[in-house]
Amino acid sequence: xxxxxxxxxxxxxxxxxxxxxxxxxxxxxxxxxxxxxxxxxxxxxxxxxxxxxxxxxxxxxxxxxxxxxxxxxxxxxxxxxxxxxxxxxxxxxxxxxxxxxxxxxxxxxxxxxxxxxxxxxxxxxxxxxxxxxxxxxxxxxxxxxxxxxxxxxx
Amino acid sequence: xxxxxxxxxxxxxxxxxxxxxxxxxxxxxxxxxxxxxxxxxxxxxxxxxxxxxxxxxxxxxxxxxxxxxxxxxxxxxxxxxxx
Numbered sequence: 001x002x003x004x005x006x007x008x009x010x011x012x013x014x015x016x017x018x019x020x021x022x023x024x025x026x027x028x029x030x031x032x033x034x035x036x037x038x039x040x041x042x043x044x045x046x047x048x049x050x051x052x053x054x055x056x057x058x059x060x061x062x063x064x065x066x067x068x069x070x071x072x073x074x075x076x077x078x079x080x081x082x083x084x085x086x087x088x089x090x091x092x093x094x095x096x097x098x099x100x101x102x103x104x105x106x107x108x109x110x111x112x113x114x115x116x117x118x119x120x121x122x123x124x125x126x127x128x129x130x131x132x133x134x135x136x137x138x139x140x141x142x143x144x145x146x147x148x149x150x151x152x153x154x
Numbered sequence: 155x156x157x158x159x160x161x162x163x164x165x166x167x168x169x170x171x172x173x174x175x176x177x178x179x180x181x182x183x184x185x186x187x188x189x190x191x192x193x194x195x196x197x198x199x200x201x202x203x204x205x206x207x208x209x210x211x212x213x214x215x216x217x218x219x220x221x222x223x224x225x226x227x228x229x230x231x232x233x234x235x236x237x
């Protein structure tokens with residue numbers, strides 16, 4: 001059963017990954033991925049993330065369940081922040097525990113690809129000169145990255 | 155039913171949520187969009203490129219061909235940009 005949280009506050013990625021291993025003797029691998037806010041060459045002051053409360057958690061849980069159905073995982077944690085996030089700050093965490101590294105790496109990558117295209121979050125950029133830019137456009141490359149997991153089958 | 159809007163769909167419609175009762179001939183998400191577009195400039199602007207707007211019924215992603223009968227909550231939003 002995955003742990004899924006949507007929160008305004010920052011998180012401790014190391015502690016979350018350690019909790020997945022948590023002294024469980026069958027765990028042979030834990031991978032964790034952290035997505036950060038970047039400053040885009042000094043032009044970005046912050047991101048403002050909006051989300052759909054309730055559906056965000058539900059969709060993250062569905063994505064986690066798909067990974068758990070696909071690989072023999074021993075634990076999944078997905079955290080996603082919302083609100084104002086500045087360059088250098090963490091936005092998202094995916095951590096996966098399994099017996100062997102292969103499924104832990106693969107599941108973490110699939111989880112991130114699916115989160116990008118399915119979890120209901122939207123970013124707006126606030127520029128260094130104070131202007132509030134429009135909403136960040138979704139990338140077709142993200143759709144392609146998510147689609148390759150469908151093509152790969154089970 | 156409750157309609158909820160996010161990101162630029164919310165800004166263009168001019169509200170984050172509302173209760174509406176579409177007429178019975180409006181049976182799919184796509185037909186609901188067409189009906190909404192007739193409700194005013196903001197709606198027409200929000201759904202001007204209807205194919206790009208995503209929908210969720212009771213917090214599950216659906217296509218525009220999905221039937222809306224029985225849904226309590228319908229959300230419209232742009233393609234997602236989280237992660």
